[in-house]
Amino acid sequence: MMAKDRPPLAKSELEVARIVWQLGEATVRQVHEALPDDRDLDFWTVQTYLRRLREKGYLTATRRGQGNVYAPAVKPGKVIGELTDDFLDRLFDGEALPLVQHLIDAHRLSADDIELLQRRLEELKGGEK
Amino acid sequence: MMAKDRPPLAKSELEVARIVWQLGEATVRQVHEALPDDRDLDFWTVQTYLRRLREKGYLTATRRGQGNVYAPAVKPGKVIGELTDDFLDRLFDGEALPLVQHLIDAHRLSADDIELLQRRLEELKGGEK
DNA sequence: GCTAGATACGTACAATTGAACGTTAATATA
DNA sequence: TATATTAACGTTCAATTGTACGTATCTAGC
Incomplete structure (x- = not known):
């Protein structure tokens, strides 16, 4: 598609x-x-x-x-996704992990963010729909 | 600085x-x-x-x-950080969480990535220097 | 239906970017 | 040391972007 x-x-x-x-x-x-x-x-x-x-x-x-x-005319999420992909490609060879790594190292995630993320990741491992 | x-x-x-x-x-x-x-x-x-x-x-x-x-002339990490901040500002109002959220939703993180991230987040909660 | 006010659309223009070349200066080798 | 090679630097040029305006057009109220 x-x-x-x-x-x-x-x-x-x-x-x-x-x-x-x-x-x-x-x-x-x-x-x-x-x-x-x-x-x-x-x-x-x-x-x-x-x-x-x-x-x-x-x-x-x-x-x-x-x-x-x-x-x-196009779903915002789609455009954001494309821009994110582009950014990822250009700066991180398309790898999301190094970017997230970077965000963590640069303290861009609050304690609350981390809590929430952990929960998200947990349920991702469990119920991969 | x-x-x-x-x-x-x-x-x-x-x-x-x-x-x-x-x-x-x-x-x-x-x-x-x-x-x-x-x-x-x-x-x-x-x-x-x-x-x-x-x-x-x-x-x-x-x-x-x-x-x-x-x-x-400038540490690559610094430049990458600036570019990332800029991207975050322009597309996510400077909030890292929605970006990570997006990466998760778009399945940009492999099972291994998730494992690794969970460990990183865990040790971040524990030993925040 | 006519007129005033607000908008669309094309247009303009400087700055930046993507891409490449010509001339000059420096190097290395015969 | 003379010459062939190679790269630096300035320069060019078209396309895109940031920003703004002028004129044609449409809407709404009189």
Whole structure:
């Protein structure tokens, strides 16, 4: 089920796409307003990114009222998975373990995270569906 | 100890940098020869990337014999850490757990990996230095 | 139905990146 | 020591990205 893959997602495009993902669907204005305070993008710039995202096949645009409503054309999880795979390939030869290792060594996991992970791993060993 | 950070590492540059990291130090020729078979970069292109990497502060170049020997100017682990942080920020709001979660869900961890991880996590809970 | 206001879309432009070459300078060997 | 070889460095050039605007178009209220 190798899906036709889209042109790469640029950094700024991802930033904007994630907002749409979080909102489920959104207008240009909503995305613009949802930008973090320290991120000062022009309204028109946001519009450009949304258009590019649509052109690249990441978002759909549907006319509603005065403007478009943008929504995911591909499941966010899928895109995140692809980006993660790409990152893994480029930096860790596709191996997840060294990355996790790295996260542990760099203390990126809290005590709670570790608790939770242990439980996850445990049930993974048991009930591999 | 916030180090002065270098200009961003482009994709192709990372590719080349990783080879130097793996070899410890290397000449243009060595890097060129160490490229994966399916990656056909011109010798001169490799040279360009190595020069850019030096200019950006990722590698050092030392004259030896007929040409330069390139070596890490910054510890690879540090660069990998920065890239990982950046990736985490951009895609997971800086949270490592959702990423690991994702790796688990996407079956990127083998049974052996899980075994190993469990041991790592166990000893982390015990002997947190 | 007409007009004002808001939006889409194409367009623009500088900076960065991917890729490669030409000229100059240094090395090694005859 | 002269010459052939090899690599450094600057330079080039197209594609992509980050950012923004102008004009055509659509919607909504009058």
